[in-house]
Amino acid sequence: MAVLTVNDLTASYRKNKVLNDVSFNVQPGSLTSIVGPNGAGKSTLLKVMLELHPKLSGDVSFFGSTLNKMKTRVGYVPQRGSVDWDFPTDALDVVLMGLYGRVGWLKWPKREHREKAMDSLEKMGMADYAGRQISQLSGGQQQRVFLARALVQEADLYFMDEPLAGVDAATEQAIMTILNELRMKGKTVMVVHHDLQTVEDYFDHVLLLNRTVVAHGVTKDVFTKDNVYQTYGGTLRYMMEATT
Template identity: 75%
Template sequence: MAKPIIKIENLSASYRKNTVLHDVNFDVMSGSLTGIVGPNGAGKSTLLKTMLNLHPALAGSVSFFGLPFAKAKKRIGYVPQRGSVDWDFPTDALDVVTMGLYGQIGWLRRPGRLHKEKAYEALEKMGMADYADRQISQLSGGQQQRVFLARALVQHADIYFMDEPLAGVDATTERAIMTILKELKSIGKTVMVVHHDLQTVEDYFDHVLFLNQTVIKHGKTGHIFTKENIAKTYGGNMHWKGEVNQGVVHSFE
């Protein structure tokens, strides 16, 4: 069996004095598309941030390709929550996508024509080419999310982490994003996505990670996406109506 590309062992993290994550263990295989689901406050965003060294870990270890984060970061792309930035910032869509290349461009250099072209291609891929010169505050929520995705694409990473890329977006954007995610998976990239809509988990992800402060269950969606595991993760507060494909079940954000 192949070696895991992401390995998390005994990871713990806290906000202030509240423990948000404790004893998190899981391995992720290369080429998988994993949905991270769990109730509000389950630590989904914190898990991503802690893995990426954006939030301090209290204990445990994180490794990518067998290396610590610092040595692997050039191969990792991160899409933060859309609400984490100020969309009134004086810049346009193309410029935001170009930011994804800043790591490759390096210090004391400016983005050149080649970089702009790469950024433009990524926008094109997300169906956003017409909006390249648009001030970012003039974009709809879904368009902003697509700009964020385009920015991650130009990084040409091997592993992608995305924090709620489908939250509050229109249907077109959701389709565009899922097409890209499946394409990334098909070319062997590994993608982990914080997701909030239980109804679409089975359609979108081949792996699912149930999280509520610790890993409740992690594995192939077909095997573990069951009523029992959902109830266990959401603490039985969810009204799970009938079978998997019926009824609307959201964990409202």
Template identity: 60%
Template sequence: MTNPIEIKKLTVAYDKTAVLKDIQFSVPKGSLTAIIGPNGAGKSTLIKAILGLIPKVSGDIKIYGKPYRAKDRLVGYVPQRGSVDWDFPTSALDVVLMGRYGHIGWFKRPGKEDMALAKESLKKVGMDAYANRQISQLSGGQQQRVFLARALVQDAQVYFMDEPFVGVDAATEKAIIQLLTDLKDQGKTVIVVHHDLQTVEEYFDHCILLNKEVIASGVTEEVFTLEQLHQTYGGKLAFLDKGKVMVEQTR
């Protein structure tokens, strides 16, 4: 069976400096996978390279055995909230409807079915009451839920999410992880850039340890070890408390 994601010898460079080098891993179908590593490790760059948002120097990227452009309708993407222009004058419902354009085309108006799917996706993330609210008027957690709804309405098979838990409250984090778990239970594949080591073992069944190179990749209970975390984070691993791994935050 073809894995949803197969990456071989991927290298990405900025100004001739490699920021990702010889990246190689696969992600099995129906997994909930975390990409973890220190600041500057290339986590967001990795997702953008897979999605063709930035060029690669070399390497092979396959989605269900084909180049991304041949399978882009199977992929949903939730970018970092900080990379979005939240002052753009549009409603929560309109943002979610953008997720339907891959199905209907950019030059057709959404139909009744598209509208119903968008409203249902907002309901799934607890934002149906805010459908007509301008996105600039929403809180950070509410904005993140709207972008999750936009990804959901795509009805993708593979979802990439770049730090979806950053800047959200506890209730939103709980709602997001429940949604991701539901997607996994439906056989979807979810890849999440994640920064909180405290929750990796609780939330994810697979993980990729990244620091410009893949340090380890596989089942969480096999990969998420103190030895490999030290190799990934170096001296930034501060201490262990009741079995929990902590990372010293640097600014």
């Protein structure tokens, strides 16, 4: 059974249509990169699926059910730039936020929640930075904190918006190790990705998106020159031919 089924999803942003009849489904245990040019609607696709941005039409089902019923099984890592890193809080506290939904109304996080958050930071190699104010962390460390916050949710399906953007090589490796571990455990991960060079090494599935799905499937079948050209249009053809 598909973990995620998207049917004819259409959405607009300030009257411009950014997603048009997007349909695909995702199998459990896959690691999919969502690839496409700027403005192709990659981030919007994640937000619309998670009902953080309104859709015009179409439907999305999670584990054969609705998002509302499956919320605890779905995790989301927003773009690092979407939050204020000067917020008065530390790394452990940010990770703890991933558990707020589970703590419940009118309750405060308990020691077990703190321990879980700490384990998660440790997994990302960030245990030494638990008490560090978040603005004092490097970009790569901030991204690891975001990943730790997603891990602590123990979801079955993850959406990650550019987790590898602007991070150092060590962080990139740490994140990819974690993503592969998640896949081994049968979890499903969809990642908005910008670096075409690493798609084949990192991801077993790829979704080429430019307002609609250009191609979707196993990376080695779908990630062909023709499909990539079609997704990016003329500009990329020029760039790629210039470099090869």
